[in-house]
Amino acid sequence: MAGQQFQYDDSGNTSFYFLTSFVGLLVIPATFYLWPRDLIDEKRRIKTLGKVHGQCLWYQLHLRKAGHSTAPTLKKVSLICGWILLCCLLYKVSIIENREKEYNPYEVLGVDPGASIGEIKKQYRQLSLKHHPDKGGDEVLFMRIAKAYAALTDEESRKNWEEFGNPDGPQATTFGIALPSWIVDQKNSMLVLAVYGFAFMVILPVVVGTWWYRSIRYSGDQILIQTTQLYMHFMNRTPNMNMKRLIMVLTAAFEFDPRSSKEAVMRPTDNTEIPLLIRELGNVNEKKKELPFCLPYSVKARVLLHAHLSRLDITNTLEEDYWLVIRKCPGLLQEMINVGCQLTMMANTRGGIHAPRLESIENCMKLSQMLVQSLWDFKSPLLQLPHFEEEHLKYCWSKKYKIRTVQDLVSMKDADRRSMLRFLSEEKYDGVMAVLSNFPHVSMEVKLQGKDLCGRALSVHLIIPDASSLASFKAGLKTLLFDRAFGLPPNSLPSLTPTPPLPHAPARQLTVQRFGTSSRREREEDDDELSDKGSDSEEETTNKDSQSDKDDDSDKEFNGEKDDEAEWEALQQSIQRRERALLETKSKITHPVHTLYFPEEKQEWWWLYIADRKAQTLISMPYHVCTLQQDEEVSTLVSKPVAFLHKALSPPSSLGYADSLHPED
Incomplete structure (x- = not known):
């Protein structure tokens, strides 16, 4: 072998x-x-x-x-x-020349493939006289000539050449390795071994260890696990969290602690510049003795956030830290909302946990709006517009106009609006109108289907018409009447008609479909089943009804079956749409939000949830709608039975005015 x-x-x-x-x-x-x-x-x-x-x-x-x-x-x-x-x-x-050529004895001897034995012998004698080693010829070439002569004249050599391609018979299998020979040279063995050892015993473990250390410290949203645990502790400890307390908890994140994050830095100049900002801002709870709110990094982050909301100028030495706080806070607020949802679900399933109140979660959403617009919630929403300053608000708050919101400004007549904004030049006025035309308008429509009152699915359908369509900024709220006691059917939903559209204002429309609400007809059927448990005499009386009554009953049953079939088909179509949505990857680039003082481009995102205002609790977990461009469908589950006053809410994450509210009484 x-x-x-x-x-x-x-x-x-x-x-x-x-x-x-x-x-x-x-x-x-x-x-x-x-x-x-x-x-x-x-x-x-x-x-x-x-x-x-x-x-x-x-x-x-x-x-x-x-x-x-x-x-x-x-x-x-x-x-x-x-x-x-x-x-x-x-x-x-x-x-590159191909050095591996097929062995051909005719080429070695220099004769034609069809040459006779005599011609081969004659050519061999001539070449032997010329290349014989005894006469000064090349020994290697002579050996090749002799080998070729034997292959063409000797029967055994010819047979080996025809079968194996070599007169000597089968040769050893050779494998060519595309590496230079100096790599396996004994002189370089230690160098090659050192390189391999450094690559696989130093570089590879360091890379894997660094990745593993980072992955166990951060969540999937790139938030430190320590920060998530901190938020969970304080939201469980303080279910009712006002805005000041919320800002303190938010800025206590370990992302701002130099010991946990390399991006955060404590500078010697902070000892002089931070107290100056505190003196200018007023009370920022800097004397709080509770950990970690009293730590220097937390106080610094809290002061910088207050300065951003107050639109104060920041010195050059604090500018880098200021941008770090502003960029990190939106993601941290989203993490706080997620933690609040987790605590709510845990409180619903087991005891010993305090679910955060609805006001606390909504304050997180409101703070996100305030952060993006760099504006306190008690300030006028008109300050979101360009070229508007505090001294200009007196023109809007006068007895003649009484304009306090963006919606009020949009609903004015053109002549009155231009007269009121006379402090603006034509160029600035056109800029304000361009910003107003870019503000979104979202309306919600809810359709109720199904039979169960608990654990029902909620399918939300969001639609944005084409940019050329015009709509009003005043949302057309569709009032959803749902009362189990009175048995109002889902088709009896009154609605408020939107006001006439303002030119160049892009419309947003939100359609909500709910599955799992029993209708009046279904409850009447249940009552009929209870009434059927009467006496035998009543049954006999019923059997004596006229044929026309029986026909009416059969028609009702037939219509009921048709309604059930249509409802079942609608439910199946919604399930199929949700399955397709799970497989579809959508871009989170929607519509840019006008933000005067935010350092990054912010997209138009929304939160969608159902809440009970009276109990101050969440009924469904907030869903962050980040892909609303033309058409969006969202599904959620109601966590408990609801028989009175719950609301479907859709506040934006970036705008300070455009909440869409749907009451159910």
């Missing part, structure tokens, strides 16, 4: 095949994922947003960053260099 033999690349030519494959595996996917192909589209999008968001801080920072950013250029240069290297390697591989 033939043996095996490994042959390393002495010339280095074979190594180019491996190197070409390796570079190709890197360059081709990197070009697909890293080539900045969307720069032109992004520039166009930013340019179109200039009229509405030109006064926003995030827009100005984006323009400044885009003008000085070298990342796209570096990516292009790196990828082009990679392709040049790949082309050079491909050219090198194409010109």
Whole structure:
């Protein structure tokens, strides 16, 4: 049996095949994922947003960053260099001479394949006289000539050549390795061993250990586990959390502690600048002795957040820390809402846990709006608009106009609005109107279906009409009357008609479908079943009814079966839509929000939930709607039976006015 033999690349030519494959595996996917192909589209999008968001801080920072950013250029240069290297390697591989040729004795002797034995012998004698070693010829070449002569004249050698391609018979199998021979050279063994040891015993464990250490410290939303535990402790301890307490708990996050986060820094200048801000802000509970609210990092973060909500100027030394706090807070508020939902579910299933009140969770949502708009909740919502200052509010609050909200401003006549805003130039007035036209309008529509009153699913359907459609900022609220005692059917839902549309105001519409509410007809059927348990005499009297009454009953049963079938089909269609939605990946880029002092572009997101105002509890867990562009459907479950006063709420996460409220009495 033939043996095996490994042959390393002495010339280095074979190594180019491996190197070409390796570079190709890197360059081709990197070009697909890293080539900045969307720069032109992004520039166009930013340019179109200039009229509405030109006064926003995030827009100005984006323009400044885009003008000085070298990342796209570096990516292009790196990828082009990679392709040049790949082309050079491909050219090198194409010109490498193939050293492994099929053995042909006719070529060695220099005769035609159809030559006779006599011609072969004559040619062999001539070559032997010329290349014999005794006469100064090449010994290796002479051996090849003799071997070729034997292959063509000796029967056994010819048979071996025809079967195995070699006159000597089967040879040892050789494997070519595309690595240079110096790698396995004994002189370089220690160097190669050191490189392998450093790569697999130092670099690999460090990379895996770093990833593992980070993964166990952070949640899926990149929030420190310690912060989540801190929020859970204080929300369980203080179910009714007002705004001041909420800000204290929020800024106690370990993301602002230098011992837990490398981004957070405590500077020597904080000892002088933070007290100056405290003196200017007033009471920020800086003397609180409760841990961790009294720690320096918590006080600093709380002061910077208060300064942001009060729109105070920040010194250059505090600016980096200020941006860190503002960027981290929206994600931390979302984590607080999630913690509140978890505590509510735990309180519903077991005792010993205090569920946070509805007001506490809604304060988290309200603080998110305040943070994005950099405005306290007791301030006028008109200050969200560009070019509006405190001294301008007196024009809006006069006895003649009494304008206090954005909705009031939008509902005015054009002439009255321009007269009231006479302190604005034409250019600034056009800018204000462009911002007003960008404010959303969301209306909700709820459809009730099903039979159960508890554990029922709620399907929410959100629709945004085309941008060319016009609608009012005053939401058209559809009042949902649901009362188990009086048995109001779901089809008896009165609605309020929206006011006429304002030009250039894009409309938002929210449609809610609820499954699991019994109708009056179904409850009447239940009452009929109870009444059937009467005396036998009553049954006999019933059997004497006229044929017309029987026909009426049969018609009712037939109509009831048709209603049940239609309801079942609607339920199945909704389930199929939800299954398709689970498999579909949607972008979280919806509609940019006008934010004057927020450092990042904020998308229009919403919270959707059902709450009991009287009991101050959540009935369904808040769902963060982050993909509302044209059409959205959301499903949730009601956690307990509800027979009175619950509301479907849809407050935005970025705007301070556009809550959509749906009462059920």
